[in-house]
Amino acid sequence: MPHSPxxxxxxxxxxxxxDEPDDFDQFWRDTLAEATARPVLVDVRPEPTDLRLLDSWDVxxxxxxxxxVRAWYTRPAGVADPLPAVVEYAGYGRGRGLPHERLTWPVAGYAHxxxxxxxxAGQHGAGDTADPHGAPGGPWPVTxxxxxxxxxxxxRLITDAVRAVEAVRALPGVDGDRVTVVGNSQGGGVALAVAGLVDDLSAVLTTAPFLCDMRRAVQVSDPxxxxxxxxxxAVHRDAEEAVWRTLSYVDGVSFARRATAPAHFGIGLRDSVCPPRTGFAAYNQYGTAARLSVPPAREMHVYxxxxxxxxxxxHVRRQLRWLDSVLHPAYASAN
Known part of the structure; x- marks a missing residue:
């Protein structure tokens, strides 16, 4: 794709x-209240990985x-002190895969x-969490x-993502006051949603975020x-009004407006999957509805x-350095 128009x-x-529905906040309060009424952890068991420098658990x-909902919990082996945690959300059509597939954050010293x-799961990566709730719609997850x-x-997916933050805070060896959410593409859009729904995160890192400025995105993006x-x-021609209404409850711009944590963004200007304007829509409105005396810090990297x-x-190297500066500002300034 050529550069952004x-x-x-x-x-x-x-x-x-x-187009934000009047009951947006109530919709999500009710949804999350129903979910959080249940204990969060169901099962945690050690997972052998043959990686001697890391320990993993099947959660x-x-x-x-x-x-x-399944997850991998991985952290540096032999570290007893509570660690800051990174909760990561996967891209569209991906599952959690195997525990050794994503090691950047635990190798950097985080609980992950x-x-x-x-x-x-099945399009781009393996997973083992079912979605048992059927309803009218198309054949793809987004429909x-x-x-x-x-x-x-x-x-459902965004509710799972909020519960993942609760789950990591309940796991051993986690500093619950220092939790960051991270994601790319769909994972980036989900991370923004969590940032708008959980008000005590340490940071959010999102790249090429999906689910943002969705009406415009559907109009300009073919993939x-x-x-x-x-x-x-194109097939269900009479469904347009209902579709736009549904999408208005999950638009990342609405979540970004409510976010309070420092944010790190990354966008490629030739992105045809998640058009650059849609990510900038979230970035430019990030924290504007949070009612903070000082707006949350935010940073954009453009490619x-x-x-x-x-x-x-x-970009990952920039993420690592930025998050270190957020969580350990004195150390970062000295180095």
Missing amino acids: LSLDDLQQYSPTI TFAGFGGDP LLMDNRGQ WGILDPRDYHYR APYGEIARYL PFNGHEGGEAV
């Missing part, structure tokens, strides 16, 4: 009005509807919880239950997942010649 100057000013926690995506916000797949919504509407892959390893 909007210049970087235009993107830095792009702040669309999102099951109660997500939306009390459904069992990688959440499985309910019902999505499951799309005719009603209460039935929508992302209501999946946004293209799957367009393909659904002009990259697409959905963004800055890859270069």
